[in-house]
Amino acid sequence: MENKDWLVAELKTIEKWEQDQKGIWFWERIGRLPFKLLDKITPSFIQKKIGVLLDELGQFVQSGGQYLTQEKMVLKKLQKHSNQQELTIQDIASLPLSTMDEVSGNLKTNRGNLATIQGATTGVGGIFTLAIDIPVILGLSLKTLQEIAITYGYDPKNKEERIFIVKCLQFSSADIVGKQAILNELSSFYQRKEATKTEMISQLQGWREVVFTYRDQFGWKKLLQMVPIAGILFGAITNRSMINDLSEVGIMLYRKRRILEKLNQTEKELAES
Template sequence: MEYRSEISEELEAWERKITRKSSMVSRSAKRIQNRINGVIPERLHSIVTNSIKTMVQGVLVGSTYTVHPPKKNRSLQVRDQQAKELIRKYKRIAATEGAGTGAGGILLGLADFPLLLSIKMKLLFDLASTYGYDAKKIEERVFILTIFQLAFSSDDTRRKSYRKISSWDESLSQIEVRKKYEEHDWKTFQLEYRDYIDLPKLLQMVPGVGAIVGAYVNYHFLDWLGENAINAYRTRMIKEENQTT
């Protein structure tokens, strides 16, 4: 109870951050990006779309990522500490990967999309285990995808994802969940994700500065994903504990 009180302000600050509107600068950048998307060759859209579709299908089918057994009988404080250690590890991995692909110009810059996606998803699978959830279950895999959308999407999708996480016990059945994701609009999904990361990733392809930008940007993205994952699991665990007391 004492630790819950300590982190309550963090959870409130996170909720405000997630539910507020983007700044005017961000909204203006989004309008510009929408126009840019209209002139980008469809082949490039397809590369990113297929990377994200493959990632999501790999999560749902369960054939792509290693699933560790859920860790039991640990306090929320211990889980948070272990989660933060994991995030630090994955931030270093992502920074190294970003520096390597950033140094290679446009072709390796394109390769960074699936590589970075894989790192992000591996982190989320490890965090599920850390917080005591079995990622072999379809509903836990959808929770992982919801955290991903929470971190990297438009204002509207981000708020919808937050509402789902805040009331996870009211989520869809396994059959409905699977059907929903099989019929997902993959191009819209990838556009939201790519729009979120587009400008820094374009800078990553600039010769001379790509390696520095790639390392910094990837480190930042993993940090942001980790923050959202920790608070999503905190919110879920606290609500489940409150329902059983």
């Protein structure tokens, strides 16, 4: 039963998760090393390929580009779990949170398995196949976040949602200071203030920082995948880890938005009754 007390308890769970993100993980410690060192040991064609992320993320924010996902698959999953004949994205908001959680959890598992296979496949040739892996894992990351967005009733065809998705991508790769800054940026978005859309769009001026942060962390995680054959193991592990972490971020941040909106709706209904 999604009463106010239950929703508040779930919100506190997410807020605790946000606090836990302040810990320093192994990859973050590595990421604090001078990026110039990585520049020296990373071949130029790999650096150029990672640099392409900048243009592709910009295209995604502006129009969705080649990464804009189809919503039909997610809607079918939601229909199956909710026993409804037909659903639109607008209808999802009225579904129980448990249905959204179940579908998003399945998506996380499926996309994690896909990332594992893909990472192992492109890890066979070490540095030579790493160039193939980079755009593929970016595409999988963006599509996974879009599917999670749809699961909680948010349409990635809207530019504001694509900005939010890029913020999720940034959050998953940020260090402690960066994570806190992003949470602060999103606070007004959660509160649904009138100026929210303007503020979120204005943040596009700094979207290049998203890529630079992502590039640093991405480069270190992919470093060991440059070794032929051994790259199979490293590729499978790093890709699975990246997608699982990203999925968790997307689920938590979108779940928080949906809980807050359900709480607002509950309070309105109580006020009217």
